[in-house]
Amino acid sequence: MLRLAVPNKGVLSEAAQVILKEAGYRPRKDSKELVVVDPENSCELFFLRPRDIAVYVGEGTLDAGITGRDMLIDSGAPADEVVPLGFGRSTFRFAAPPGAFSNVKDLNGKRVATAYAGLLTNYLEEQSVDARVIKLDGAVETAIRLGVADAVADVVETGTTLRNVGLEVFGDPITTSEAILIKQVGAPENNGFQQLIRRLQGVLAARDYVMIDYDIRVERIDEAIEVTPGMEGPTVSPLHREGWVAVRAMIRRKGHQQVMDRLWDLGAKAILITDIYACRL
Ligand SMILES: Nc1ncnc2c1ncn2[C@@H]1O[C@H](COP(=O)(O)OP(=O)(O)OP(=O)(O)O)[C@@H](O)[C@H]1O
Ligand SMILES: O=P(O)(O)OC[C@H]1O[C@H](OP(=O)(O)OP(=O)(O)O)[C@H](O)[C@@H]1O
Numbered sequence: 001m002l003r004l005a006v007p008n009k010g011v012l013s014e015a016a017q018v019i020l021k022e023a024g025y026r027p028r029k030d031s032k033e034l035v036v037v038d039p040e041n042s043c044e045l046f047f048l049r050p051r052d053i054a055v056y057v058g059e060g061t062l063d064a065g066i067t068g069r070d071m072l073i074d075s076g077a078p079a080d081e082v083v084p085l086g087f088g089r090s091t092f093r094f095a096a097p098p099g100a101f102s103n104v105k106d107l108n109g110k111r112v113a114t115a116y117a118g119l120l121t122n123y124l125e126e127q128s129v130d131a132r133v134i135k136l137d138g139a140v141e142t143a144i145r146l147g148v149a150d151a152v153a154d155v156v157e158t159g160t161t162l163r164n165v166g167l168e169v170f171g172d173p174i175t176t177s178e179a180i181l182i183k184q185v186g187a188p189e190n191n192g193f194q195q196l197i198r199r200l201q202g203v204l205a206a207r208d209y210v211m212i213d214y215d216i217r218v219e220r221i222d223e224a225i226e227v228t229p230g231m232e233g234p235t236v237s238p239l240h241r242e243g244w245v246a247v248r249a250m251i252r253r254k255g256h257q258q259v260m261d262r263l264w265d266l267g268a269k270a271i272l273i274t275d276i277y278a279c280r281l
């Protein structure tokens, strides 16, 4: 039985449940359900706070979990990132009133408020900066105005929260984050875990790729294959029409209109793009 941790609240929760549902796992009926048993997939889903997930997985009490990369680093738990999941993207940045600081070295002897004390402490050590880390639970942007800190280090997505309190980012990004699938360092990967990885990768591929079909004259096929090389080479089938072939390949969803333009310029006809409902690569 695979024991999997899923964020029960917060920014990652909804998208994590959607990707697991698309991967064929049983969804929970309501937000109060904390454990879901899914016998069809030999899986148990535990709904936990995203911050705690790395701790459970690092201890080996759960086999795998979905959390944020920044949260995994912050926890210091012995868990590895296995699959980046492409949602919950953010950067982790320093911010302060405009003009106060220009890079991390300016923070020597200063106070920096954060909800990610582990992540920040490691980074300051790496940069040989001696600053005092003020650990808060959230809403850290207010700490400067209230005189508790000189700068903050926090999650930035759109930057709206910072703008609203008149702060600006400075220095290099401390880290970039997204939701990730994690497992305990060195833990054996059982069948259920391998299957979970393949299913999640299938969902990600179905989101990122589309299928393209087109007809092209035989003498242009090599040029066309350069435009649509597919995963392991495109399928090329004979057409009933003399001198023409039909081609089918997976291409990235992003930029598919440009690919269609290039094929059109090569003389391709009947160019069709279709969504991939599910796939296993
Ligand atoms: N706009 C955003 N705000 C906050 N976190 C975000 C955002 N976009 C992505 N994330 C990611 O989501 C995770 C934080 O999730 P969440 O907000 O649930 O945690 P939390 O702030 O510790 O919890 P809570 O807000 O309930 O105290 C991090 O991995 C973070 O990088
Ligand atoms: O760049 P933005 O799009 O504005 O998003 C970033 C903000 O969102 C998060 O706060 P959250 O809502 O999780 O509250 P918290 O600080 O209390 O955790 C984060 O801590 C920032 O404050």
Ligand SMILES: [Mg+2]
Pocket (backbone or CB within 6 Å): 010, 138
């Ligand atoms: Mg939050």
